[in-house]
Amino acid sequence: MKYDILIIGGGVTGAAIARALSRYSLSVTLLEAREDLARGASGANSGIVHAGYDPKPGSLMARYNVKGCAMYPALCHLLDVPYRNTGSLMLAFSKEQMQLLEKLYRRGRQNGVPNLEILGAESLRRKEPAASGEALGALYAPTAGVVSPYEMTIALAENAAENGVTVRLSEAVTAITPRQDGFSVQTTKGELTAAVLINCAGARAGQMSRMAGAEEIPMQLRRGEYTLYDRDLGHLVKHVIFQTPDANGKGVLVTPTAEGNLLLGPSSEVLEEENTASTQPGQDFIYRLGKKSCPQLPAGGAITSFAGIRAVSGSDFVIGPSKIQPRLIQVAGICLPGLTSAPAIAEDVCDMALAYFPQAALKPDWKAERKAAPCVREASWEEREALCAEDPDYGKIVCRCETVTEGQIRRALRSPVPVYTIDGVKRRCRAGMGRCQGSFCTPRVMQIIAEEAGIPLEAVRKAGPGTEIAQGALKAKGGTAW
């Protein structure tokens, strides 16, 4: 197959670029190696929409962060993605840290972050009663917020797909051959060609660049671990609470998530290879530091832990056409604050790609909006009544913890980018994401998936190949010896 543009990587960066390009009359394909979108850094991070006082003035990070942050509220509204403008507080526990806050405050002003404020102990307490009494003050950034990072990624990709982008999952790029008018790309499923290649392969971006015969992109991998707490604790803090970075590290954050849980993390640990296991020292570390910001943090109430890998390349994002292979556009080293920056990065990268297609025109029928499956948990009783009237499946609760109905699950499985796995359903409508972590609803979700995908029950998987929930049928179905 011949495409105008091939995007490698279905993380938030690739998905945002796909959506930006979907406005134009171009043939665009997004390839993702894993069975679902957002399986890399985009699926396991803090989900913070940063205000932008952290990056160095003049850096790409500073520019895209501040712009991206400003885009989030409207974009999430268009795409029906959980987002909350909570504001953030960076706590200082010493005189030195207070001075650092001053510095970050000035830096923020320079970066163009609006309405930053330094709070004294008294106003901090008023704003965030759960913050530690030992904090001397805080840097308040009212534009910061929280978003569901995987739902954001999925929404961007679904919207792109609705507007004509081909999204191919479970297909990895294995070789890239530069040609005069583009590239020939070998994948695990075949071969295709593209005039322009956009490298959004996250931790593998260096590898992709090398494959294409472009420059080396040195990559450092750093693991960040998290603990996620029950919805019951989601109201413990009202803001994203950071600690002031110092010689001991960046500290950890305590935050409500966009969907109402409480999140604690991340740790930071350099790794040789991608490994998203959680560890005892990592979990102990984040708990100890989290407790410093928020002494009420309970020992119990955790429902799961996870880890994400930051792909860091030097001190800034690497964005732009390759010097050696100009038809390869690098979007690499997208570490923190990449989630926040993605929508802004996408606009620029889209323009870079368009330079190769002077004939490209805006599509008259481009749809900016995308609708998620309705959320019965958040719906009012009137809305629930209306949903049930439309489709009785919205009255059948499958996931008791998160109040997810069969209607939502079927709807998610009929989306423009359907993913027929337990985890795929979980990311799209939260069935199995609550306090019992799928102990009750898994069998029913399996049945619905099997029906929608037209596969046998035993073939239903948690995630990728080799993750089947059942290992075959009982040896003597129907007549066992109990």
Next chain:
Amino acid sequence: MVKRVYTVVVGGGPAGLAAAIAFYDAGGTDVVVVERDQHLGGILQQCIHNGFGLQWFKEELTGPEYAQRFIDEVEKRKIPCETGTMVLDMREREDGTKSVYCLSPRYGVLEYQCRHIILAMGCRERVRGNIKIPGTRPAGIYSAGLAQRLVNLEGMMPGHEIVILGSGDIGLIMARRMHWEGAHVKMVCELMPYSSGLPRNITQCLEDNHIPLRLSTTVVEIHGKDRLEGVTIAAVDENKKPIDATREYVPCDTLLLSVGLIPENELSKTLCIAMDPVTGGPVVSEYRETSVSGVFACGNVLHVHDIVDFVSTESTIAGRAAARGGKPLASVPIQAAYPVRYTVPQRCSLSEPFTIYWRSAYPLENGTVVLKINGQTVLKQKFLRVVPAQMQELFITEKHLETLRGYELSDAQISLEVEL
């Protein structure tokens, strides 16, 4: 749609069914059972092993058989049951009447306006995240209840090389079940120095099948990328801290977790019912009435039971009390003095003889359980051995009540203690 009834029973498991039957038999009319599942019977429907009903029916039944007897009784009385209907919210009005809001495919949104509510929502299992086992997150880790459901109701094998963490009853039952299905159950690990399962289950499920039970041992790491490949286990010291020198890798493709049950009280919280942090269920009087007048609780939502027969007994008390119109929350608190871990009820009115159910914090031998009021002993009962897995009973008779009532009840303090 709005319906008016006298009493709504939330949950159609053994607790809800027994409560509805007792309510009816005590002269109550106009009761409805609301059940989220398509079928009545609750968690018993997947407990296809036998051993149920020895106390209540004096015979040995399987879980579904036990449940069916109650379902039959409910049907005989023509007590309406709304299955496939989940209660999402509850409200109390100034005049004491209540609203129970449900969602169902048949009616859409359904509101019951009622006088009484009997909570019988059961419990859920603790999961990996609750006990924070580090490592990867592959397929192949199941709560024991989920595995039980897959095997018994869906006819599917969760895996073949199995390690079970936690020696609670469900874990023990599943060890035997998987063994019978031809899986290799390598071991059952238990963090505590004693099992949290019933002694009869240790014998019948593990010993009879030569499945090793490793006490004071836990899983400290999970390995495997897509499917579980193995776990690292380690012995723990007296503070339950893993001892590094004892770390041992055990290859397996399946880990079953049987690490405790949690009463499912999210709904109870919508009525701001006072909760007991130890049981995880509401604080109740001997009539199983909660701190909100007219709201009762019974079964696993109140505290986790080891045998369902006790659930039936408890639910009968709740159902009867609801039919009598309920009593205001009794005022004398019953203090559980360590190593008594908890008592149910936690408060009492001392109007009629009743039973105090209690559990110990750890195994106790050759002791006496003592009921005191304001420090004065009212009742003593010797025991040979008490284990946390087995709920204990203490009968408060008319004779004891007379002694108790001799005190000024408004500021009396009853306590349950153990002397060794």
